[in-house]
Amino acid sequence: MRAALAFLTPLGGARVPDRRTLSWFPVVGAVIGAATGAVWWGASQLWPPVVAAAIVIAFDLAITGMLHLDGLVDTADGLLGHLERDRRLAVMAEPTVGAFAVATAVVVLLLRFSALATMAPRLALVAGLWCGSRTVMAVAARAVPYARAGGLVSAFTGGDWRPVAIYGTAAALLLGALGQGAPGIGAVAASLVAGALVVLAGRARLGGCTGDILGAAGVLAETAGLVVAAARW
Numbered sequence: 001m002r003a004a005l006a007f008l009t010p011l012g013g014a015r016v017p018d019r020r021t022l023s024w025f026p027v028v029g030a031v032i033g034a035a036t037g038a039v040w041w042g043a044s045q046l047w048p049p050v051v052a053a054a055i056v057i058a059f060d061l062a063i064t065g066m067l068h069l070d071g072l073v074d075t076a077d078g079l080l081g082h083l084e085r086d087r088r089l090a091v092m093a094e095p096t097v098g099a100f101a102v103a104t105a106v107v108v109l110l111l112r113f114s115a116l117a118t119m120a121p122r123l124a125l126v127a128g129l130w131c132g133s134r135t136v137m138a139v140a141a142r143a144v145p146y147a148r149a150g151g152l153v154s155a156f157t158g159g160d161w162r163p164v165a166i167y168g169t170a171a172a173l174l175l176g177a178l179g180q181g182a183p184g185i186g187a188v189a190a191s192l193v194a195g196a197l198v199v200l201a202g203r204a205r206l207g208g209c210t211g212d213i214l215g216a217a218g219v220l221a222e223t224a225g226l227v228v229a230a231a232r233w
Contacts (some may be wrong), residue, residue, distance in 0.1 A: 007021060010064075026131045026172070029168075032063055057112055079213075089206065112228070130222060
């Protein structure tokens, strides 16, 4: 678990991941989500909803070290432009960001902020969505070929993806139900679909996944789930 925590957050110290690390992704995701949900609840007791929502987003960015947001912006630049495969990979590896990255980050952060600002705090729901997003990441890392030669993610890709998919999905759906009932289940399901679509897009354009795509899949899965949860059920 410590290796998964170190990979997904700035916490946990320096750890070398291996294939067992992926099995802990849903657990760590649920823990991060529960912490984020707790901050949401606490902030809502002291500030108006819009301020509480901003605090939640800031906390999530801090606890993840902006790792997944960085993956999102790199993926946006690499996948959304009209480029050849090798050029897409090169763009994703560059430290600079382009128009696709900026626009995507702004839209995603606005959606997350708006959804959080219009809902009452739901700790279990956030834990379920964050658990589901890391489940998508773990399944993709095991089920989809790695698009680059070498790289950190390649150290623990491969293996049987079904066990983590089964228990991660079940845990996410259960937490979603505890947090919001049937709409919570729908939100988790939507998040899983959104994350899977990002991974499929990466495979179609790159022939596999990268660490950036895993991060993008996680962020967009969470965002889709929050937006669906905020709907007028």
